[in-house]
Amino acid sequence: MSGMETGLLVLAVLMGLLALRVHVGIGMFLAGILCYVLVNHGDLNALLFTVNNLVYARVSDYDLAVIPLFVLMGQFAIHGGLSRALFRAASAFIGHWRGGLAMSAAGACAGFGAICGSSLATAATMSQVALPELEKHHYPNKLAAGTIAAGGTLGILIPPSVPLIVYAVLTQESIGKLFVAAIIPGLVAMLGYLIVIRLVAMRTMRAAPRIPKAAWRTRLRALAEVSPVLLVFLVVIFGIYGGWANLTEAASIGAGACGLFAVVRGGLRGEGLVKSLIGTAEASAMIYLVVIGADLLNSGLALSRMPVELANWVQASGMAPFAVLLSILVIYLLLGCVMDSLSMILLTVPIFYPIVVGLPFFDLTQTQISIWFGIIALMVVEIGLITPPMGMNLFIVQKFSERTSLGAVSRGILPFLGADLVRIALLVAVPALSLWLLPAA
Numbered sequence: 001m002s003g004m005e006t007g008l009l010v011l012a013v014l015m016g017l018l019a020l021r022v023h024v025g026i027g028m029f030l031a032g033i034l035c036y037v038l039v040n041h042g043d044l045n046a047l048l049f050t051v052n053n054l055v056y057a058r059v060s061d062y063d064l065a066v067i068p069l070f071v072l073m074g075q076f077a078i079h080g081g082l083s084r085a086l087f088r089a090a091s092a093f094i095g096h097w098r099g100g101l102a103m104s105a106a107g108a109c110a111g112f113g114a115i116c117g118s119s120l121a122t123a124a125t126m127s128q129v130a131l132p133e134l135e136k137h138h139y140p141n142k143l144a145a146g147t148i149a150a151g152g153t154l155g156i157l158i159p160p161s162v163p164l165i166v167y168a169v170l171t172q173e174s175i176g177k178l179f180v181a182a183i184i185p186g187l188v189a190m191l192g193y194l195i196v197i198r199l200v201a202m203r204t205m206r207a208a209p210r211i212p213k214a215a216w217r218t219r220l221r222a223l224a225e226v227s228p229v230l231l232v233f234l235v236v237i238f239g240i241y242g243g244w245a246n247l248t249e250a251a252s253i254g255a256g257a258c259g260l261f262a263v264v265r266g267g268l269r270g271e272g273l274v275k276s277l278i279g280t281a282e283a284s285a286m287i288y289l290v291v292i293g294a295d296l297l298n299s300g301l302a303l304s305r306m307p308v309e310l311a312n313w314v315q316a317s318g319m320a321p322f323a324v325l326l327s328i329l330v331i332y333l334l335l336g337c338v339m340d341s342l343s344m345i346l347l348t349v350p351i352f353y354p355i356v357v358g359l360p361f362f363d364l365t366q367t368q369i370s371i372w373f374g375i376i377a378l379m380v381v382e383i384g385l386i387t388p389p390m391g392m393n394l395f396i397v398q399k400f401s402e403r404t405s406l407g408a409v410s411r412g413i414l415p416f417l418g419a420d421l422v423r424i425a426l427l428v429a430v431p432a433l434s435l436w437l438l439p440a441a
Helices: 003-019 024-039 045-059 063-079 082-094 100-116 119-136 141-156 162-171 175-181 183-204 216-225 227-242 247-265 271-304 306-317 321-335 341-357 366-384 392-400 406-429
Strands: none
Touching: 003 024, 003 271, 003 306, 024 045, 024 271, 024 341, 045 271, 063 082, 063 100, 063 119, 063 162, 063 247, 063 271, 082 100, 082 119, 082 216, 082 247, 100 119, 100 141, 100 183, 100 227, 119 141, 119 392, 141 162, 141 183, 141 366, 141 392, 141 406, 162 175, 162 341, 162 366, 175 183, 175 227, 175 366, 183 366, 183 406, 216 227, 227 247, 271 306, 271 341, 306 341, 321 341, 321 366, 321 406, 341 366, 366 406, 392 406
C-alpha cells in the first residue's frame, strides 16, 4: 500500500475503535501500533525502539510539565469556591439588567476559564453554580441551559488553555504568543454571547422580574473576592510575555494563589485538599495518556509520509487556500460532536498543519499563519463541543438541569452557534484579531 492508503486505513481503524467506545488514548496507541506494523511489513524493531524512547521523551518535556499545574489551579478554584465568587461578582454589576443573571453566568465562565483551561470542567462547575440561580429567577430553561453550555466553551479559549499548550508543543510554536493571540478572540467570543443573551432576553423575558441593583459597596466587596483571578491572568500573560517568568513559574504562582485563596475561604481543608490532588492526578494522567497515544499515532503516520503526501496533493490540486481552510473547519465541526478538544488537536494538527502553513493567506508569514490557524482551530473545536445533537457540553449541562431535556438544551444553543459562526468568519477574514497584540516580526 502507498503511504496515503496506509494512513487512511489506520485512521479508519481509529474511528472504528472510537465508535466502539475505546478510550481515545488507547485507540490512538493501537492505531499507531498498526501503522508501524503496516509500514515496516510486520517488523516490530522500529515500533519497540519508538515506544521505548517516546514515553520518556514526552513525559520529560518541560513545556508539558505545566499542564498538571494548570489542572491543579482549576481544582483549587473549584473546591475553594472561586466559581461561585465569580458569579456573584458579575451579578453585582450586571445582574439587574434584563437577562443580567445569564450574562453574569457567561462572564463567570470566561473568568473561570482564565484559571481552569477546560471547557468540560467550566461547563460542569458553572452548571452547579449558576443554573439553580437562573431557574430560581424564572429564566427560560432554553436560555439558561444554552448560556452555560456556550459559556463553558470559553474555558479553552481564554488563556491559559491546555489545548493551546499542546498545539504549541506539536507545532514548536511559542506558548506565550499563542496565549496573547487568544486574548482578543476570547473577548470577542464573550461579547458575542452577551449580545445574544441580551437579544433573547428582550424577546422572551419582558415580564420577568429583575433582581435589585447592588450597591457600590457590595460590588467592591464582590470584586475583591475574585482578585485572585485577575492576579492569575496577569501573572500568566504578562509574566510569560514580559520575560520575567517562564510558563512553569507563572503556572506555579497561579496555582499557589488559587490554593491560598481556597485555604482562606475554607474549601481546601481536609477533604477539599484530597479531592483537589486526586482530581489533578486523574486529569493529568488522562491527558498524558492521550498525548502519548497521539505521539505514537502521529509518529507512525509521519513514517508512512501520509501528511506530506496529503499536503503535496492539496498544493498541486489547485484548490483555493480558503476552500482548503473551509474544508478543514467543517471536519473540525463534525469531529467536535464525538471527541473532546484535546483529542481533536492531537489527532488533526499533525495532518492539517503542514497543509495550512504551506498555503498563501494574505501576506502572512509562516509564523503568523501558524498562530492564526492555532486560534481558528481552537475556536472551531470549541464550537464542536456545543454542536447538536452530540456536543459534549450539551450532555454536561443537561445532566445538571433536571427540568431541561437534551432537545431543549440543543434548541437553546442555536443562537449562540450563530454568534460563533459570525466570529469564525470574522477571524478568518481579519487575521489581525489574533495577531494585533503580537510584536512585529
